[in-house]
Amino acid sequence: MPERDHLTVTVQRGGPNEPLRPQTFEVPAYENQTVLDVVSWIQQNADPTLTYRFACRVGMCGSCAMMVNGVPRWTCRTHVSKVLDGNAIEVGPLRNLPVIKDLAADMDPFFDKWVAAEGQHHPTRTRDEDIAPIDPVTDERQAANAGIECINCSVCYSACDTVAGNPDYLGPAALQRAWTLYNDAKDADRNAILDAVSGKGGCHSCHSMGSCTAYCPNELDPLSAIAGLKRATAKRFFGGRK
Amino acid sequence: MKVARAHPLWLAYLLHRLSGLGLAVFLPLHFWVLSYALNDAAKLDAFLTLTEMPLVKAAEFGLVFLLAVHFFGGLRLIALEWLPWSAPQKTWAALAVAGSFLVSTTFLLQAI
Numbered sequence: 001m002p003e004r005d006h007l008t009v010t011v012q013r014g015g016p017n018e019p020l021r022p023q024t025f026e027v028p029a030y031e032n033q034t035v036l037d038v039v040s041w042i043q044q045n046a047d048p049t050l051t052y053r054f055a056c057r058v059g060m061c062g063s064c065a066m067m068v069n070g071v072p073r074w075t076c077r078t079h080v081s082k083v084l085d086g087n088a089i090e091v092g093p094l095r096n097l098p099v100i101k102d103l104a105a106d107m108d109p110f111f112d113k114w115v116a117a118e119g120q121h122h123p124t125r126t127r128d129e130d131i132a133p134i135d136p137v138t139d140e141r142q143a144a145n146a147g148i149e150c151i152n153c154s155v156c157y158s159a160c161d162t163v164a165g166n167p168d169y170l171g172p173a174a175l176q177r178a179w180t181l182y183n184d185a186k187d188a189d190r191n192a193i194l195d196a197v198s199g200k201g202g203c204h205s206c207h208s209m210g211s212c213t214a215y216c217p218n219e220l221d222p223l224s225a226i227a228g229l230k231r232a233t234a235k236r237f238f239g240g241r242k
Numbered sequence: 243m244k245v246a247r248a249h250p251l252w253l254a255y256l257l258h259r260l261s262g263l264g265l266a267v268f269l270p271l272h273f274w275v276l277s278y279a280l281n282d283a284a285k286l287d288a289f290l291t292l293t294e295m296p297l298v299k300a301a302e303f304g305l306v307f308l309l310a311v312h313f314f315g316g317l318r319l320i321a322l323e324w325l326p327w328s329a330p331q332k333t334w335a336a337l338a339v340a341g342s343f344l345v346s347t348t349f350l351l352q353a354i
Contacts, residue, residue, distance in 0.1 A: 012243065067243055067245075069246065070243055070244050070245045070246035070247075071245075071246045090243055092243045095245065159247075161247065161252075207255060208251070208255065208319060208322055208323060209247075209251060209252045209255045210249065210251030210252060210255070211247060211249065211251075211252055213251075214249040214251065214252070223251075223322075224326075227322060227323045227324075227326070228326065230323050230324075231323070231324060231326065
């Protein structure tokens with residue numbers, strides 16, 4: 001059983017139309033509860049105007065990420081007992097994104113950069129042709145596989161201090177997406193990917209601080225993916241071929 | 243909300259950046275003093291007597307520390323970004339560098 005029967009939860013309220021302010025709630029403590037459970041309890045029992053976002057509750061959809069005690073986390077899979085600071089938790093909207101209201105961050109810049117990093121499939125065949133066979137053991141395929149379980153939660157984007165300091169920087173998730181496509185045998189336009197990630201705000205803006213890899217809830221490694229793009233773009237610059 | 247970011251890679255980044263700034267501030271002074279070797283040897287010798295002061299000796303230690311930290315931090319970055327290695331390989335490489343640095347420095351200290 002928890003030591004005390006209540007948690008002190010401070011939630012950041014407000015948005016563009018109202019001032020940002022912290023608001024503190026006393027929430028019943030249970031042996032097993034996630035940060036999302038706590039936020040939901042506040043919205044259902046204390047203040048129905050609290051705005052937040054979630055969908056699947058099992059760590060698949062990537063919509064419930066928030067700042068918890070200064071660290072971006074997927075709140076549906078974050079147990080309160082693992083993040084408690086004394087008996088308190090501080091919850092806020094994801095960093096590096098505009099706030100819509102309370103805990104809901106505007107994800108548009110995150111997904112716009114996904115597109116800007118050429119994070120789209122460039123097909124090698126039409127639907128009338130057979131599906132290309134893929135060898136699962138090649139190094140390229142392994143490199144692509146390492147990054148494809150991204151759930152677009154924006155935890156890495158929110159953790160990154162380069163994003164905070166450089167609004168043009170594409171960010172870890174978009175660059176990792178570009179790296180998986182670059183290594184995809186079914187992708188027909190790798191030069192377009194390298195063009196997109198080697199310009200202003202591209203992979204070379206990364207300072208290798210590693211917060212993306214340290215905080216990715218799916219234990220992916222965007223830092224290494226971005227390093228891969230740095231090597232690929234440098235190799236192309238010096239005339240090398242993939 | 244205060245942002246928590248004190249994980250090892252971020253601290254390594256901070257150390258590399260701060261040591262680089264420290265060296266950047268030091269280098270113009272260093273070259274300015276070295277220029278006396280060409281223009282005014284007596285003035286250089288007078289300046290070098292300062293290095294006998296304990297405070298200056300401590301500052302020299304700080305300088306060597308900054309240089310060592312920045313040097314190995316730079317090697318770390320080059321390995322991180324240019325060598326598509328796995329994490330255990332990098333740990334072994336770092337251990338090898340640290341070990342060889344220890345052995346060679348001990349050798350050097352005994353030699354002088």
